Amino acid sequence: MRTAPTIMHLDMDAFFAAAEQASKPSLRGKAVVVGGLGPRGVVATASYEARVFGVHSAMPMAQARRLAPNAAYLVPRFGLYREISEQVMGLLRELSPLVEPLSLDEAFVDLEAGGSAWDAASARLAGAKLRADIRAVTGLTGSVGLAASKMLAKIGSEQAKPDGLVLIEPGTERALLGPMSVRTLPGVGPATGDHLRRGGITTVEEIAEAGEDELVRLVGKAHGHALYAMALAQDERPVVAERDSKSVSVEDTYDVDIHDRVRVRVEVQRLADRCVGRLRGTGRSGRTVVLKVRRYDFSTLTRSETLRGPTDDPAVVREAAARLLEAVDTTGGVRLLGVGVTGLADYTQEDLFAQAAAAEERAGAEKDAGSEPVGDAPAAGPAGAPAEPAERRWPAGHDVRHAEWGHGWVQGSGVGRVTVRFETPYSAPGRVRTFRTDDPQLEPADPLPLVDPAAAAEPGPATARPADRAADQAADQVSPLPASRPKSRSGGGGEATSSP
DNA sequence: TCTGGGGTCCTCATACCT
DNA sequence: TCTGAGGTATGAGGACCC
Numbered sequence A: 001m002r003t004a005p006t007i008m009h010l011d012m013d014a015f016f017a018a019a020e021q022a023s024k025p026s027l028r029g030k031a032v033v034v035g036g037l038g039p040r041g042v043v044a045t046a047s048y049e050a051r052v053f054g055v056h057s058a059m060p061m062a063q064a065r066r067l068a069p070n071a072a073y074l075v076p077r078f079g080l081y082r083e084i085s086e087q088v089m090g091l092l093r094e095l096s097p098l099v100e101p102l103s104l105d106e107a108f109v110d111l112e113a114g115g116s117a118w119d120a121a122s123a124r125l126a127g128a129k130l131r132a133d134i135r136a137v138t139g140l141t142g143s144v145g146l147a148a149s150k151m152l153a154k155i156g157s158e159q160a161k162p163d164g165l166v167l168i169e170p171g172t173e174r175a176l177l178g179p180m181s182v183r184t185l186p187g188v189g190p191a192t193g194d195h196l197r198r199g200g201i202t203t204v205e206e207i208a209e210a211g212e213d214e215l216v217r218l219v220g221k222a223h224g225h226a227l228y229a230m231a232l233a234q235d236e237r238p239v240v241a242e243r244d245s246k247s248v249s250v251e252d253t254y255d256v257d258i259h260d261r262v263r264v265r266v267e268v269q270r271l272a273d274r275c276v277g278r279l280r281g282t283g284r285s286g287r288t289v290v291l292k293v294r295r296y297d298f299s300t301l302t303r304s305e306t307l308r309g310p311t312d313d314p315a316v317v318r319e320a321a322a323r324l325l326e327a328v329d330t331t332g333g334v335r336l337l338g339v340g341v342t343g344l345a346d347y348t349q350e351d352l353f354a355q356a357a358a359a360e361e362r363a364g365a366e367k368d369a370g371s372e373p374v375g376d377a378p379a380a381g382p383a384g385a386p387a388e389p390a391e392r393r394w395p396a397g398h399d400v401r402h403a404e405w406g407h408g409w410v411q412g413s414g415v416g417r418v419t420v421r422f423e424t425p426y427s428a429p430g431r432v433r434t435f436r437t438d439d440p441q442l443e444p445a446d447p448l449p450l451v452d453p454a455a456a457a458e459p460g461p462a463t464a465r466p467a468d469r470a471a472d473q474a475a476d477q478v479s480p481l482p483a484s485r486p487k488s489r490s491g492g493g494g495e496a497t498s499s500p
Numbered sequence B: 001t002c003t004g005g006g007g008t009c010c011t012c013a014t015a016c017c018t
Numbered sequence C: 001t002c003t004g005a006g007g008t009a010t011g012a013g014g015a016c017c018c
Helices: A015-023 A061-067 A078-095 A120-138 A150-160 A173-177 A190-198 A204-210 A212-219 A221-231 A261-281 A314-326 A352-369 A453-457 A466-477
Strands: A007-012 A032-035 A043-046 A072-074 A099-103 A106-110 A142-147 A164-168 A247-258 A285-295 A300-311 A334-345 A399-402 A406-414 A417-422 A431-436 A442-444 A494-498
Touching (some): A007 A078, A015 A078, A032 A061, A078 A106, A078 A120, A142 A150, A150 A164, A150 A173, A190 A212, A204 A212, A212 A221, A247 A261, A261 A334, A285 A314, A300 A334, A399 A417
Parallel strands (some): A142 A164, A164 A494
Antiparallel strands (some): A007 A106, A399 A442
């Protein structure tokens, strides 16, 4: 275990919602909920203003709407989030080559390995500067945890939220963890939490007191050992850059359960194609094809088949998925279908024997099955499908450009109308106008950068790096506590050191 | 109230081989 | 030849994470 708090965990605050607020001036300070807007959607992120109403991630969207009927409801724009994420990861890589992204909005950084920190003071300085840089470059806020291990750095950033920094001094870990709920520890979810509670264990301290054997008895071998070590604040996991993914999958939940077996087959073929598209995008191939079916009653089953060798051939994956589907009873209806590939390899070695066998099977299948079209269905949907509804063509929150009114975003659409608010990240809150969904002057547009490039380049030479200005601010902020706290939420803001 | 999408890891059962 | 032990691959399911 290292002795200095030089592992950093960065967590962007309410990332998707904050990005939308930065991009849409009229939503700043308002309740914003990002997630699936269909009848079976769930909340991906809620802004802090929406959380006041009890809205939180993974909540069914219908419930969120009841709790916060006046919030803005938007579909996620992963393209925008990815761009912002890359900017943030770029800033992290300036601190160290050892950056381990966990998702678009979270990462670990080994500051010591990058030479950017070696003790508590330098780590705190690096954290403060990073937070200032993130704000300057993206206009968003992130929370930073600093500790001697990954687990504690993550707990630190959680405590720091929103918009803060917490450094956990080595030596204080066990006293800090002791009274916390077992649910604080990574890997303890509802099920494990329940197991532990039934064993009379609700706090981290009680895990440590129970002993390793008792834990293994309660939650199994691997989990028990890991949990016991974490309760003692022992976590030697290194920060690992560049993890290879181990599987690729796509899945769709349907607004209405599918009962028609033919339609189920068509959907599985489509998912297989999409899956292979993604697989090829990563330049890899896979050996095991997995079919996932969630039935009308939410029971989920998976079926898998391992091929002779890795493939990225859409026909091979389609056929494997179709074979797997034949073994699944879908009477009663399915609400979700998914196709995935695991056992990924970097090479696309198509086993000649397997290929020949597949071709043979294909020939046989075509003779038997007759008319079923295997070719690509038109992207717009199956033949005879109704025209796309307006909500799909003009998704809530997406950017648009109007020939006359300029840049804006879709506030809502339906019954042949689309409502647009005309504003940009750098403008004042804008006006709202409504158009026909087929208005030729209206077209989809790319998101604009959240920080005005013109304004950012303004002072000094064109190459002036926001980081430099941020560094000055950071130096002011480092100690003692910052003079002012942005945002309204109390608790957790600013910078702090845990001291039991 | 009614539960997304994309992943990782672990456990258990079974089959097969030595 | 039969039986059992142990290793490895495979398949299914569940818990967890963001």
